[in-house]
Amino acid sequence: MIQDIAPHVFHNEYTKKKPSEDSLFLFFNGQKILIKTPEVSEDAQNQPEEPGNPEIAYFTLSQIRSLLPSAAEYIECNSVFLFTIDTQDFFLFMQPQERQMPSHEEIAGFIMDKYSQSFDNGLATLHPLSVLRTGVPRHLAFAGITGHQLYLWYQSRRFCGKCGRPLRHSDKERMMYCEHCHHMEYPVLCPAVIVAVTHGDKLLLTKYEGRDYKRYALIAGFAEIGESIEETVRREVMEEVGLRVKNIRYYKSQPWSFSGTLLFGFFCDLDGDDTITLDTEELSVADWFTRDEIMDDGENVSLTREMMRVFKTSRP
Numbered sequence: 001m002i003q004d005i006a007p008h009v010f011h012n013e014y015t016k017k018k019p020s021e022d023s024l025f026l027f028f029n030g031q032k033i034l035i036k037t038p039e040v041s042e043d044a045q046n047q048p049e050e051p052g053n054p055e056i057a058y059f060t061l062s063q064i065r066s067l068l069p070s071a072a073e074y075i076e077c078n079s080v081f082l083f084t085i086d087t088q089d090f091f092l093f094m095q096p097q098e099r100q101m102p103s104h105e106e107i108a109g110f111i112m113d114k115y116s117q118s119f120d121n122g123l124a125t126l127h128p129l130s131v132l133r134t135g136v137p138r139h140l141a142f143a144g145i146t147g148h149q150l151y152l153w154y155q156s157r158r159f160c161g162k163c164g165r166p167l168r169h170s171d172k173e174r175m176m177y178c179e180h181c182h183h184m185e186y187p188v189l190c191p192a193v194i195v196a197v198t199h200g201d202k203l204l205l206t207k208y209e210g211r212d213y214k215r216y217a218l219i220a221g222f223a224e225i226g227e228s229i230e231e232t233v234r235r236e237v238m239e240e241v242g243l244r245v246k247n248i249r250y251y252k253s254q255p256w257s258f259s260g261t262l263l264f265g266f267f268c269d270l271d272g273d274d275t276i277t278l279d280t281e282e283l284s285v286a287d288w289f290t291r292d293e294i295m296d297d298g299e300n301v302s303l304t305r306e307m308m309r310v311f312k313t314s315r316p
């Protein structure tokens with residue numbers, strides 16, 4: 001799955017750190033990430049390019065310094081420590097927070113756009129985040145998508161939600177606080193469930209309505225305030241396909257930063273009638289599939305696909 005980056009080790013303990021010359025910097029622009037163009041050896045230049053997984057690379061501070069000498073100090077001073085993988089530190093370039101109310105012109109002239117375009121001259125390219133689903137090496141793809149979740153959080157925590165004044169970074173933990181009214185903001189995690197409903201030799205598969213993701217998936221949905229995660233499982237299955245379930249078994253969890261969620265995977269058994277009543281606002285298709293009918297395209301990024309594969313290859 002996307003978080004399985006062994007032998008590399010992800011460390012997300014927050015400390016107030018300054019970047020070193022070999023720290024890696026992540027740059028985002030909305031739903032896009034700046035990927036450094038891989039350096040190609042002379043031998044490889046003469047070879048025809050092979051289609052495969054996109055290569056993920058980022059800039060170190062020293063590389064930024066040599067490419068954009070006038071901007072390096074500015075980028076260094078407006079960055080926040082994200083996390084470490086093995087001994088490699090990752091930093092996020094952030095828009096300065098001082099301005100009270102940015103005008104449209106200021107937002108349009110957001111400094112990252114400017115630098116992204118400077119980079120976008122063959123040295124690097126802005127890619128849609130989906131490049132991180134299949135990009136290699138896997139630990140750098142995981143760094144990119146995890147960094148993007150933090151980027152979105154920081155972007156929307158620039159001003160106090162209670163009094164509107166600028167928020168400050170805590171020195172001690174990953175938290176933003178308001179000096180005026182003492183309001184505190186911690187990173188937001190949205191718990192959600194992925195549910196594999198089984199019925200003897202069959203598994204319930206669905207397709208989402210009105211989304212880009214067109215392949216078969218499992219029942220999924222966000223936890224609501226006031227319910228346990230097992231109650232989320234029962235409620236989501238009832239809402240989406242009108243079925244009762246029993247024997248709910250926790251499988252694994254997965255941080256899924258593409259949608260800012262922490263996913264909890266559960267297997268459960270159908271309880272009673274197998275007649276599906278489709279919630280057509282959420283789903284376009286829902287049906288029972290035998291082990292032989294479940295498709296496997298080899299994708300090993302998501303918890304959903306792993307759970308489908310586990311059912312397909314398990315002995316009934």
Ligand SMILES: [Zn+2]
Nearest residue numbers: 160163178181
């Ligand atoms: Zn405040």
